[in-house]
Amino acid sequence: MVSIYFNPLFMRAYSAPKQSTQGFVALFAHQFVRMKCRLSPLGRLPAVDVIQPNQYWGAGMGEPQSSNLGLTAAEIQVIASDLTRLRLRVDLQLAPVYPHFAGKAYPLGRCKEIRDGVYRELLAQIAAPEWPGLALIKQSLDRGAVLKKAWGSLRDEYFQSAMLLDLWYIDVANDTVHPHKPKVEILPLAGSGFAAITSFGQFVKIARAYWEVDIYRNEVCPALAPLLPLLCVGKNNASWLAAANDDMLALAMESRFTVSEAILADLPPPPESIAARWKRALQPLTANDFLHCGGGALEYCQDYRTKGCYFDMTFRDLAVHAYLQLPKVI
Numbered sequence: 001m002v003s004i005y006f007n008p009l010f011m012r013a014y015s016a017p018k019q020s021t022q023g024f025v026a027l028f029a030h031q032f033v034r035m036k037c038r039l040s041p042l043g044r045l046p047a048v049d050v051i052q053p054n055q056y057w058g059a060g061m062g063e064p065q066s067s068n069l070g071l072t073a074a075e076i077q078v079i080a081s082d083l084t085r086l087r088l089r090v091d092l093q094l095a096p097v098y099p100h101f102a103g104k105a106y107p108l109g110r111c112k113e114i115r116d117g118v119y120r121e122l123l124a125q126i127a128a129p130e131w132p133g134l135a136l137i138k139q140s141l142d143r144g145a146v147l148k149k150a151w152g153s154l155r156d157e158y159f160q161s162a163m164l165l166d167l168w169y170i171d172v173a174n175d176t177v178h179p180h181k182p183k184v185e186i187l188p189l190a191g192s193g194f195a196a197i198t199s200f201g202q203f204v205k206i207a208r209a210y211w212e213v214d215i216y217r218n219e220v221c222p223a224l225a226p227l228l229p230l231l232c233v234g235k236n237n238a239s240w241l242a243a244a245n246d247d248m249l250a251l252a253m254e255s256r257f258t259v260s261e262a263i264l265a266d267l268p269p270p271p272e273s274i275a276a277r278w279k280r281a282l283q284p285l286t287a288n289d290f291l292h293c294g295g296g297a298l299e300y301c302q303d304y305r306t307k308g309c310y311f312d313m314t315f316r317d318l319a320v321h322a323y324l325q326l327p328k329v330i
Helices: 073-094 111-126 132-142 200-212 246-254 258-266 272-282 297-306 313-324
Strands: 003-005 049-051 147-154 158-165 168-171 185-188 214-217 230-233 239-242
Touching: 073 111, 073 132, 073 185, 111 132, 111 147, 111 158, 132 147, 158 200, 200 214, 200 230, 200 246, 200 258, 239 272, 246 258, 246 313, 258 297
Parallel strands: none
Antiparallel strands: 049 147, 147 158, 158 168, 168 185, 214 230, 230 239
16 A cells, blocks of 8 residues: 655655746745744654655655665666656756746756656556556556655755656666756665765855855844754845755754854855845734844754744744745845
């Protein structure tokens, strides 16, 4: 039996800056009074994820402990061939919707949309597969394998949206950085170079090169800094907060905001011109303590830790709602 978990509040695997059309579903805004955060025993909710049995892999969770299913090289090739057929279907759907990203033609920069599209197509067919490669995937699931979506680092060069079939790494958007590459690549996870991101320092290292951005500590919304400690500034001087995805939010909270503290202490403050632009942009927004309260970012980390906010999913979701009030870029 396949189980589906869905977190509607924040369902983005962040493979590109916030100014892209990958953005979040705009949700209603809430105001959060910082001195009254409530504790909740709720655990972490994964983003859209299909898994069997009931477990998943993500930041801080470790790799699935399982065999490689005994699939032969020939069977892996059959699976890759059929996933490529699904990918071609998805391309026909996505190319008219996302013709360009940052001035580059589809499929460049669209790894999340492509991965999600192929995943949906796979789910629609997996119960009664007509192609041999999909039948092999179903046989693996019937034997207890785990199929899931995952996001992380690929060789610390890119942010990557992929799928995992137990200890197999499946990239159905392999051509979204270098278009001459095959559309689908399947490798043993251990040798793929794909892994969870375990610190904001690692995230910053990848983002600076991959997105071609400068990164500063978040002093523009310091009450959000324990969850979103980074302020990215692109070549066009547009700026946005990072890292806005479930995995990095979970990393911040599971560390009791210590990983946020570490990067906030290490990064420089933003230029005065950027800070002034943010101040002007925040003024017309509905009053929200996460967006408008002053103070020091490091002090908020300590304050939230003292209050136990790292346990509180209500606190987390209210922070996300506040973030969603912000323009895509400032």
